[in-house]
Amino acid sequence: MGAKIMDAKIFVVAAAAFLLGVAHAFAGAPEPSGLWTGPMHGETPATLAGATVIDVAEAAGLKAEGALLIDVAEAPPKPPGASSDMPWLPVHMSIPGAVWLAGGGFGAGSPAFQRRFAARLADLTGGDKKKPVVAFCHPRCWGSWNAAKRLVLLGYGKVYWFPGGVEAWEDKYAAAPVKPDKAWAQGDR
Amino acid sequence: MTTRLATAFLGLCALGFIAPAFAQSAENSPDSPAARESRWQELEKAIFHGRTATPSSGVVTLEAPNRAEDAALVPMTVTLKSADKVKALWLIIDDNPMPVAAHIVFGPAADPREMKFRVRVNDFTNVHAVAQLQNGALVSDAAFVKASGGCSAPMGQSEADALEGIGEIRLKLAGPAQPGVPVEAKLMLRHPNFNGMQMNQLTRLYTPARYIDKVTVRDGDTIVFDMNSGISLAANPVLSFGLVPRSLGRLTVEVSDSSNTHWRKDFDILRMTD
Numbered sequence: 001m002g003a004k005i006m007d008a009k010i011f012v013v014a015a016a017a018f019l020l021g022v023a024h025a026f027a028g029a030p031e032p033s034g035l036w037t038g039p040m041h042g043e044t045p046a047t048l049a050g051a052t053v054i055d056v057a058e059a060a061g062l063k064a065e066g067a068l069l070i071d072v073a074e075a076p077p078k079p080p081g082a083s084s085d086m087p088w089l090p091v092h093m094s095i096p097g098a099v100w101l102a103g104g105g106f107g108a109g110s111p112a113f114q115r116r117f118a119a120r121l122a123d124l125t126g127g128d129k130k131k132p133v134v135a136f137c138h139p140r141c142w143g144s145w146n147a148a149k150r151l152v153l154l155g156y157g158k159v160y161w162f163p164g165g166v167e168a169w170e171d172k173y174a175a176a177p178v179k180p181d182k183a184w185a186q187g188d189r
Numbered sequence: 190m191t192t193r194l195a196t197a198f199l200g201l202c203a204l205g206f207i208a209p210a211f212a213q214s215a216e217n218s219p220d221s222p223a224a225r226e227s228r229w230q231e232l233e234k235a236i237f238h239g240r241t242a243t244p245s246s247g248v249v250t251l252e253a254p255n256r257a258e259d260a261a262l263v264p265m266t267v268t269l270k271s272a273d274k275v276k277a278l279w280l281i282i283d284d285n286p287m288p289v290a291a292h293i294v295f296g297p298a299a300d301p302r303e304m305k306f307r308v309r310v311n312d313f314t315n316v317h318a319v320a321q322l323q324n325g326a327l328v329s330d331a332a333f334v335k336a337s338g339g340c341s342a343p344m345g346q347s348e349a350d351a352l353e354g355i356g357e358i359r360l361k362l363a364g365p366a367q368p369g370v371p372v373e374a375k376l377m378l379r380h381p382n383f384n385g386m387q388m389n390q391l392t393r394l395y396t397p398a399r400y401i402d403k404v405t406v407r408d409g410d411t412i413v414f415d416m417n418s419g420i421s422l423a424a425n426p427v428l429s430f431g432l433v434p435r436s437l438g439r440l441t442v443e444v445s446d447s448s449n450t451h452w453r454k455d456f457d458i459l460r461m462t463d
Contacts, residue, residue, distance in 0.1 A: 076286055079385045079398030079420055081447040086402075086419040087235040090286035091228070091312070177224065 035149055036142045037107040040074075044145050044163060050152035051159040056168045059095070059134055062160060067132035068124055069095055072104035072143040073166065075180065094178035095136070095169050099124060101184045105135070105143025105150075117147075118154055120184050129156050136162035136169075225315050228283050229331075232317075236279065236289060242319045242329035248274070251318035253332040260310050260339030262423045267304045267318040275301050277321040282421050284314035285340065287384075290421035296412025300371035300431030307423040309339035309384070341386045344424070348389060348396055351381035351424070356452035358442050366434045366458040374458075376406070376428045378444060384420035398447065401426060405443045408435045408458075434458055 028046030047053060054062070063069060071094045078088045094100055104117060125131040133156055135147040141163075148161035162168070169175060233241055252266040269275045278301070280290045290308045295301045310316075313336070319329040344351050357379035366372050378401065385398030400420045406413040413432045432440075438459035445451045 077385050077395070077398075079287070079400065079447065081402065081449075082287065082419065083402070083417060085292055085417045086287055086289050087232075088287055089231065089235060091284050093312075177228070 035107040035146050038142070040105070040107075040142045041140055042142070044140060044142055048145060048148055048152070048161045051148045051161050054134070054160045054162050056162075056164055056172050058160070059136070059162045059164075059169065060173065062132055062134050063095065063097065065132070067134050067160070069098035069134045069136070070104065070121075070124070070147060071095065071098045071100045071136060071166070071178065072147045073100070073102065073137040073141070074143065075102040091177050092180070093170070093175040094166055096174070096176040096178075098178055099181050100178045101147075102180050103143070104184065105137060105141070105146040107142065107146045116184070117150060120181070121151065121154065121156075123183065125156075130158060131156075132158040132160060134160040134162050136165040138165040139163065139167055141165060225283070229315065229317070232281060232283060232288055236281065237327060240327060242317070242327035245320070245328040245330045248322070248328045249278075249318050249320040249330045251316060251330040251332050253316050253334050255333070255335060257310055257334055257336035257339075260336035261342040263308050263310050263334065263336060263339065265306045265308060265316065267306075269301050269303070269320055274322045275320045276323055278304065279317070279319040280306055280308070281317040281319065282308060282310055282314055283317065284312045285309065285421045286311065287419040287421055289417075289419055292417045294415045296407065296414055298408040298411040298413045298432055298435060300433050301414075302371070302431050303373070303429070305427070305429035307427050308421050309342075309423055310334055310336035311340040312337050340384055340420070341388070344381065344387060351383075354379045356380065356444065356450065358444060358452060358454040360440065360442065360456050360458075360461075362458060362461055366438055366461065368434050368436045368438060368459070371431055371433050373429060373431050376404075376430070376442060378404070378426050378428075380425060380444075380446065382420065382422055382424045382426065400447050401444055402447050403445045404428070406430070406432070407441050408432065409437055409439050411435055413440075
């Protein structure tokens with residue numbers, strides 16, 4: 001009973017918070033001059049210099065035109081001490097056809113991480129810096145902002161940042177389970 | 190406080206562990222029978238090393254709510270028809286990141302007719318109860334459960350409060366225990382079963398995973414059951430099971446968690462009054 005009351009409270013607060021969050025989103029955090037190295041989850045800017053900020057309809061349009069979609073959401077952390085009797089097999093829902101570069105939006109990456117990101121993107125775009133690339137993760141996720149920023153810094157000409165991410169997509173279209181990109185092993189940061 | 194909660198909640202959304210909470214409607218659901226079947230095949234490979242479970246034809250029956258009221262506390266009942274033929278039981282929440290909620294191996298003092306669990310459900314998912322028969326064959330029953338956010342649901346209390354009384358073991362019998370007569374028992378464990386996906390609402394950091402990974406119940410030297418469990422079990426797990434008391438009726442419950450802490454309690458079940 002107590003738990004139920006608590007749940008109800010949390011729900012009301014969450015609903016209020018959601019509206020509050022929506023109101024906040026119009027203001028947005030200021031754009032950092034380079035990559036963002038603070039906490040990865042929080043208020044993001046409304047803009048990204050050198051890239052185009054898009055909504056779900058535009059994301060769908062770009063997908064239909066064959067743009068490269070990169071999802072940089074982080075994989076949930078594997079709990080320590082799990083025995084082989086308890087396999088760890090998280091399902092990641094994303095935009096169908098997206099390439100999941102888990103944690104690819106890490107801001108303070110080592111030189112090895114930066115090279116890995118640049119090399120994987122060069123592969124995925126076939127070396128074509130004019131190919132449209134859409135970066136996304138989840139709402140209020142700096143990862144996709146960083147990934148898009150990094151693409152701009154790498155000289156990509158058609159970079160799109162989709163801040164609504166998987167949730168905005170799921171609101172309108174079907175998401176699909178997506179496996180981690182094999183050539184992008186999460187490791188070097 | 191409101192703002193902090195708000196921020197925490199939005200943070201959770203941002204991480205997407207509770208992705209479809211706002212969004213998903215039946216019409217645009219990504220779920221297709223084919224996708225569910227392929228997930229199950231992947232799980233069979235990982236859990237049973239390629240062996241497949243056949244539909245149970247009534248040997249094992251899984252009862253689960255079609256739509257869960259509280260995704261962090263979903264009751265499930267597994268009924269086993271030919272109790273003497275069942276060696277082991279798995280409860281598997283297909284789409285949870287750690288799908289095996291419990292793997293139970295019954296011992297000679299078990300009466301494996303019915304087991305009740307409380308689990309977390311992260312997303313709309315199939316749930317499977319798989320029984321292993323004495324001849325090694327696997328039989329299963331499945332149910333579809335609509336719930337989401339069970340893994341990231343905030344605790345509604347502080348970490349310190351959640352940890353208070355950790356390891357407390359309580360046992361209740363459905364009736365007076367007599368040697369050789371099957372009786373139902375309810376085991377109640379106090380443990381937050383942190384799954385690593387719950388955000389501390391004040392610090393906005395994730396509470397590290399810490400969960401019960403092993404429970405052994407025996408009567409004297411005779412095993413009732415051994416259970417391996419994972420983060421899919423609800424906080425403060427409650428487990429109902431059947432046992433056949435031995436002549437001395439001295440039940441020992443041993444519990445250990447992923448941080449290698451052990452607890453033990455003995456119950457003089459022939460003399461228990463409620």
